Amino acid sequence: MNEPNLAVDFAGIKLKNPVLTASGTFGFGREYSRLWDLNLLGGIIVKAVTLEPRLGNPPPRIAETPAGILNSIGLQNPGVVSFIRDYLPFLRQYEDLPVIVNIAGNTIEDYARVAEKLSNAEGISALEVNISCPNVKQGGLAFGTDPESAYQVIEAVKANTDLPVIAKLSPNVTDITEIALSVEEAGADGISLINTLLGMAIDINSWQPILSNVVGGLSGPAVKPIAVRMVWQTAQKVSIPILGMGGIATAEDGIEFMLAGAKAIAVGTANFFNPYAAPEIVAGLKRYLKEKNIEDVNQLCGALRFTKNN
């Protein structure tokens, strides 16, 4: 058998394989590049970038929970100007590494301005619009839990960029498909699912929340079943492609997401407990396709089968 095809076209972005790294878990790429060649990735999604630099929340910002973590980083980032000047050039050295920039803001206007600024820079393949960050007081989650606000943010971003726009949705909602349909209508070219689930952990010795921000976002293997379900539900409803994430730590996990309907996948928390997770998933995916005699990774996408009982 020939080598299987791993390339996918995601919302017009050509990815040599469907494995990306999830925003906020991989910085701007530099740290992990000391361990392995970033060219192995299908693409990189960088940490959220905002109009102005952000300080983020006070520490502690992370807590371990069963098979998961809570984080409340609070979007610490150097701001869009510094990103373009100080961080983007490093990534542009990689010839075959699509760079997707995750953007956030307090107001719709913020989103529009960041989008505009990034669109004038060179070397960016798409914008991922974070309307789902649970760790900031303004904006963030509020945009992602209301279909109307979600629509407005995406519409404003679309109006200010020619880049493909991926809406990153929050799982903290009653009906994910309602928000998904709304951003699709607003012109989103793809959907990222899922951001973190709102959670909390308490230190029973001090009687205080472990996170100084009290609540934080839950991610990691613990959330995988919820993420797979949301990808599956959403894939039934929308026609734009889905970028699946939430607890992916192995190629097997990634395949679950693709069968559920994701066209590409992102590795987040797993980077923390296995810094080689992403390239291992690329290799594992290839091995799986070979073993199963599948010529093209696209054949997995939404290929879920049902027995008569379903």
Added chain:
Amino acid sequence: MNEPNLAVDFAGIKLKNPVLTASGTFGFGREYSRLWDLNLLGGIIVKAVTLEPRLGNPPPRIAETPAGILNSIGLQNPGVVSFIRDYLPFLRQYEDLPVIVNIAGNTIEDYARVAEKLSNAEGISALEVNISCPNVKQGGLAFGTDPESAYQVIEAVKANTDLPVIAKLSPNVTDITEIALSVEEAGADGISLINTLLGMAIDINSWQPILSNVVGGLSGPAVKPIAVRMVWQTAQKVSIPILGMGGIATAEDGIEFMLAGAKAIAVGTANFFNPYAAPEIVAGLKRYLKEKNIEDVNQLCGALRFTKNN
């Protein structure tokens, strides 16, 4: 120091300790009674009872996920008549074991009729109204995700019983406090938090969902941070007591829930991987209170402290 007080009053039900077993994970008590004395429990919440017997969903009905499980039992139960005749007498042998009956239905009328029938039986301490089961086609989750429907179910149950009514809410919502306020207004005497989160798992060899019902309810340690957060959010808003559950496997876990605002706690999935979990949690709670020199377990309830950073 004297023995600490473990007794709590939950919505008028006197519990000798705050540890119950969660509905559906403990049957009608008989199986675990072969291992330890059920009188050790603060109370028992039995499997959901419906007006008519229910067959439940086809197998497979359970899947293991990271630090959690998915289930899609589908409310298999013998129906309210058989429950009262064949199962309740066994529990009534235990002199000091409050029995809380979890009830479910397809229609508001169903709930009302089950409530009525159970109110005429002897030996029941309260009803827990399941408006949050993700595993049945009609009713279930739909009631629990809409404040108005939730209100109507609780109102109808209240109108048909003199027993304390505990509303069991679904975590699959954008704002848990909205539903909580709605059931409080409808007259609920207490709130159980949380039922399972909707999830899904796929077998990457057969390309089929593992559960024959495709989706199922996620429970176990994985969901604990979400449950603690919801208990905390809800405790800020309502004045009726909260029965906390979702991933409780140790006394430490239970204490987290109580600090967040739960007055009592229930052990669910942990029964499966440690059949002695519930009595061990009672013992662990007592040990904790002694070590910390706390006289009364009620002092934990909602005692969360905040540092200046919060």
Added chain:
Amino acid sequence: MNVYQAEILTSEKLGQLYHLLIIKQPDIALTAKPGQFVYLKGGKGLDPLLPRPLSIHQLNQKEGTIQLLFQLKGKGTIGFSKMKTGDLLTVLGPLGNGFSLADEGQNIVIIGGGIGVAPLLYLAEKLQERHFKPIIILGFRDKENIVAYESFSQLGCQLIVATEDGSFGRRGRVTGVLEEIISSEKIDVIYACGPQPMLKAVQKVAEKWEVENCQLSLEARMGCGLGACMACVCGVRLEDGQFGYRRVCSEGPVFNSREVLFDE
């Protein structure tokens, strides 16, 4: 039945696919019946979360030990195989109803497929003890998949091994062998354990040849292992002829083949 901490006395890799553990647990060794199982967890960790059901392969009452024979499938079984002598396992058991032993003078066939042979060794031995002369048919995909052959052959019963590819013993399926036997002599009792397609085929043969006492040991994904959660059900025809679900953990794992409704 209770929860015990049991020490691993022997841990033995059997080829690439299987593993044998001998653990010390006198209470279970004294009371377990053939066909019963234990629900096994290796420590208090949350990964994997649930215990795993494993049949009692063999036991030694004098030494208070039980043998567990299993196939390496996923996290649970691979985890058990990595535990070392002296490590403790948490064991809930003995669980389930087990096989009901035949009446005096009855002709018996025992059929196992793949790792489904696990609960059949103790059964065969028990039957021999009671002076039955069961015919044992074991089927495997190929030679590499054969397991526990030695133990079965030492029983001194008539033993027929079949492999699907003919790489060892007879070529073909166990149910072919079963039909041959049934067509030449009257069989009163069939005991079977193995993959579902095999059990379905055995069910058909039993129905066709009107073997009333055909006992199938089923598998199902479990939650509590005790009968409390309703996770492990299989479809059955109830006494009143209606369709219903029974719990494999507590009402099984052994069912009469007439009541089992596969695929429902």
Added chain:
Amino acid sequence: MNVYQAEILTSEKLGQLYHLLIIKQPDIALTAKPGQFVYLKGGKGLDPLLPRPLSIHQLNQKEGTIQLLFQLKGKGTIGFSKMKTGDLLTVLGPLGNGFSLADEGQNIVIIGGGIGVAPLLYLAEKLQERHFKPIIILGFRDKENIVAYESFSQLGCQLIVATEDGSFGRRGRVTGVLEEIISSEKIDVIYACGPQPMLKAVQKVAEKWEVENCQLSLEARMGCGLGACMACVCGVRLEDGQFGYRRVCSEGPVFNSREVLFDE
């Protein structure tokens, strides 16, 4: 810096509270500087999920081994202590900036509190090698909490141990001892590691006596360990005087005490 599979050569319980592991990892042993740390995980399981940061307590370049000294606190550290000789640990390292060594002729005090002594042994040895004569002050709650005393006393430096209850060595806090020393001789460099209240007190002393080169090794809950996730920050006064956050894993764990802003 890389991810390695490292074999456990020695696993030694030190009383009820502490544990010492010696692991084989030549690359780290060759390159690690005092004050650097490793990010350690015991196998691929998900419980616990994250690695744990542990300082390099000591290393042996010839043998390619490193020593990790730790307090038993929760799942992670207790899990490491239960691993056996021959087991493999996954080690990411060496990480962080480490201590910067003093200039020739400078007077040095090393202060450790509790398990905070861990990174100081290798530091002290390195300083001795370079002919410094550091004064070492170690503080513990009480006699039972003392750890690594032998190793430090074998260095041949001036060693002062203080316990809060006076059950061993001097009674009182390490910062009391520090002030005594500083008030009698000029100290150029302070190295400190220990619980936050101790570090705050050291910071105050350094400020009061204008010790410019006071290096504090901080702890923080970590995500990636590499500098990518921004989880492990501590509050600092930036070059421009503004408040900001720095990453303990990659910009620390050692910071000059003048820049650290505790409680912010």
